Amino acid sequence: NAGVTQTPKFRVLKTGQSMTLLCAQDMNHEYMYWYRQDPGMGLRLIHYSVGEGTTAKGEVPDGYNVSRLKKQNFLLGLESAAPSQTSVYFCASRDRQGGNQPQHFGDGTRLSIL
Amino acid sequence: RKEVEQDPGPFNVPEGATVAFNCTYSNSASQSFFWYRQDCRKEPKLLMSVYSSGNEDGRFTAQLNRASQYISLLIRDSKLSDSATYLCVVNVAGNTGKLIFGQGTTLQVKP
Numbered sequence: 001n002a003g004v005t006q007t008p009k010f011r012v013l014k015t016g017q018s019m020t021l022l023c024a025q026d027m028n029h030e031y032m033y034w035y036r037q038d039p040g041m042g043l044r045l046i047h048y049s050v051g052e053g054t055t056a057k058g059e060v061p062d063g064y065n066v067s068r069l070k071k072q073n074f075l076l077g078l079e080s081a082a083p084s085q086t087s088v089y090f091c092a093s094r095d096r097q098g099g100n101q102p103q104h105f106g107d108g109t110r111l112s113i114l
Numbered sequence: 115r116k117e118v119e120q121d122p123g124p125f126n127v128p129e130g131a132t133v134a135f136n137c138t139y140s141n142s143a144s145q146s147f148f149w150y151r152q153d154c155r156k157e158p159k160l161l162m163s164v165y166s167s168g169n170e171d172g173r174f175t176a177q178l179n180r181a182s183q184y185i186s187l188l189i190r191d192s193k194l195s196d197s198a199t200y201l202c203v204v205n206v207a208g209n210t211g212k213l214i215f216g217q218g219t220t221l222q223v224k225p
Contacts, residue, residue: 029209041159042118042201058212081134086208090157094211100146103213105157 002026004089006106011080013113021076021109023091030096032074033103034057034066036087043090049074050096081113117141120202120216122156124175128224135219137185137202146205147178148167149187151198158201192223 004025013019021056023032030051035043049068063085065077074093078085088110092103120137127133139147147164162169164176164185175188179214185202 013124033212035215040217042217043213044215045212048210056210067177085186088155098207100163101211102148102160102163103211105159108155 004091004093004104004106006109006111008055008088009107010057010110011112013078013079013111015027015083017081018077018079019081020051020078021075021091021111023076023093023106024072025091025092025093025104026072027095027104028071028095029104030071031094032068033094034074034076035090036060036085037090037108038087046076046089055069083113085092085111086113088109117203117214117215118202118216120219122217122219124222126222126224127192129192129194131191131223132188133221134189135187135200135202135221137187137216139183139185139202139204139214141204141206141214142183144204144206145190146174146183146184148203148205148213149176149185150201150203150215152201153198154167158215159202167193189221192221194223194225196212197221197223 025083033048048067051070091106150158153156160197168177173201175191177186199218
């Protein structure tokens with residue numbers, strides 16, 4: 001059981017380039033999330049989705065877009081990468097039932113923008 | 115003011131020690147509470163949920179005080195393997211499951 005899988009694990013981009021981070025989960029979870037984590041700060045929510053075909057903004061959505069065309073996949077796009085987007089990105093998923101359900105995380109994507 | 119605040123530490127303790135971490139949250143409508151553990155350069159993993167009556171899992175005890183908006187984690191008989199960052203996490207948005215993370219408290223257990 002793979003759980004939550006993120007690809008790629010590492011990437012270096014130049015300013016202005018675009019890329020897409022892929023998150024895939026095999027637990028049939030309804031809810032999926034994208035976070036970024038920067039030194040000295042907690043995880044901050046970028047965008048999230050409560051079901052196939054739906055997305056919503058989180059705390060820090062600017063500069064990112066997302067899509068949830070299939071229930072198991074949640075894509076995070078950077079249209080024009082900026083050095084401020086250098087970070088570790090985590091995807092998570094959660095079962096729909098009950099507010100006390102934990103989130104399950106992928107092992108992260110380390111992104112550097114030069 | 116941050117929505118979830120923790121002392122970042124680091125807490126340096128010897129093996130076998132008892133250590134306690136505290137966390138405060140600002141939104142009185144917060145509904146669910148968790149402690150996650152994060153090892154260096156790894157993903158966060160759920161350590162335990164925190165219930166109103168307090169709960170225990172082996173050497174770990176979590177407490178919640180809704181009136182004071184305060185959460186605690188107690189680790190007894192610390193092991194070297196407990197060295198990690200402990201994240202206080204709060205669900206403030208009902209069933210969409212959006213979580214607010216504290217910045218984490220770093221624990222280093224020394225032999």
